[in-house]
Amino acid sequence: MASSIRVRATASGETTEVQALIQHPMDSGFIKDAKGELIPPHFITQLTFEHDGKTVFAADWGGGVSKDPYVKFSFKGAKKGDDLKISWIDNKGATDTTTAKIQ
Amino acid sequence: MSDVRFSATRRLILQGAGTVALLGLGNLPFGLTPALAAANDKYPEDAFKAKSETDAIKALYGKSPEPSDKVKMDAPEIAENGSVVPISVSTTLADVTSIAFLVSENPVALVASYRIPAGTLPSVANRIKMARTSNVIVVVEAGGKLYSATKEVKVTVGGCGG
Numbered sequence: 463m464a465s466s467i468r469v470r471a472t473a474s475g476e477t478t479e480v481q482a483l484i485q486h487p488m489d490s491g492f493i494k495d496a497k498g499e500l501i502p503p504h505f506i507t508q509l510t511f512e513h514d515g516k517t518v519f520a521a522d523w524g525g526g527v528s529k530d531p532y533v534k535f536s537f538k539g540a541k542k543g544d545d546l547k548i549s550w551i552d553n554k555g556a557t558d559t560t561t562a563k564i565q
Numbered sequence: 566m567s568d569v570r571f572s573a574t575r576r577l578i579l580q581g582a583g584t585v586a587l588l589g590l591g592n593l594p595f596g597l598t599p600a601l602a603a604a605n606d607k608y609p610e611d612a613f614k615a616k617s618e619t620d621a622i623k624a625l626y627g628k629s630p631e632p633s634d635k636v637k638m639d640a641p642e643i644a645e646n647g648s649v650v651p652i653s654v655s656t657t658l659a660d661v662t663s664i665a666f667l668v669s670e671n672p673v674a675l676v677a678s679y680r681i682p683a684g685t686l687p688s689v690a691n692r693i694k695m696a697r698t699s700n701v702i703v704v705v706e707a708g709g710k711l712y713s714a715t716k717e718v719k720v721t722v723g724g725c726g727g
Contacts, residue, residue, distance in 0.1 A: 477686070488694075490672070490673075490694065492672045492696075507608050508608055516682070517680075517682060518682060518684065518685050519679065519680070519681070519682070519685055520679065520680040520682075521677060521678070521679050521680075522608055522609055522613075522677065522678040522679075522680075523676075523677050524613040524673055524675055524676055524677065525673065525694075526668060526671050526673060526675070526676035526677070526693055526694050527676055527677055527691065527692070527693055527694070528648060528649045528650075528691075528692040528693060528694050529648065529649075531691065531692065532690075532691060532692050533689065533690065533691045534653070534689070534690040534691070535679070535685060535686065535688065535689050535690075536685070536686040536688060537684055537685040537686065538684045538685070538686070539684050
């Protein structure tokens with residue numbers, strides 16, 4: 463299966479800008495389907511970004527984050543060619559991980 | 566009259582059911598994936614169960630924020646689609662350790678909480694859902710203190726209930 467995580471990390475000087483887009487329904491548990499039944503909650507709870515064995519950014523998410531979530535942040539200390547590891551886990555215990563090269 | 570009462574009761578029951586389902590599932594993932602859990606701090610379940618932003622902030626931090634013009638929030642005046650509202654925040658405050666996004670009128674006020682380790686810039690952009698027109702609150706934890714910015718975003722079509 464193709465990764466659910468798309469990430470673009472671009473180093474410019476000492477700062478690396480990271481944009482990530484994850485495919486996930488992010489069902490809050492408050493929305494009804496066409497039959498009027500509540501769609502059970504199904505959303506990513508935690509997302510982490512690691513560089514050189516160190517967490518550089520970590521998210522705790524609820525069901526209020528939009529479907530196919532997007533997040534952008536920047537950190538210092540990385541250079542072009544370094545690895546950035548991204549992992550998420552959702553409320554059902556599903557996970558995905560990918561490693562991106564910083565450009 | 567009776568219709569109104571019926572739907573209000575039904576809504577309460579459904580909300581309760583959602584909370585119970587969330588509770589049951591919440592314990593599972595952390596037991597199964599110790600590696601990921603170790604890399605993270607514990608997921609703030611109580612804060613994500615709170616209905617109001619005040620309770621959520623209290624559950625998350627144990628204290629209250631003070632408004633600060635050093636917290637800059639970029640949010641639309643009007644969101645045509647409440648299911649995708651782009652919000653970003655940045656701050657000139659030093660020693661920022663976390664940034665949280667809350668929506669007062671959502672069924673669960675806390676939307677996202679980000680940990681900012683040393684070396685990471687205090688600036689985050691994301692996309693959130695809004696049930697209806699509401700205040701959006703961002704809380705920045707800097708040097709052990711809490712600072713906030715609030716902005717009302719008008720929602721034309723809600724993203725949390727259809």
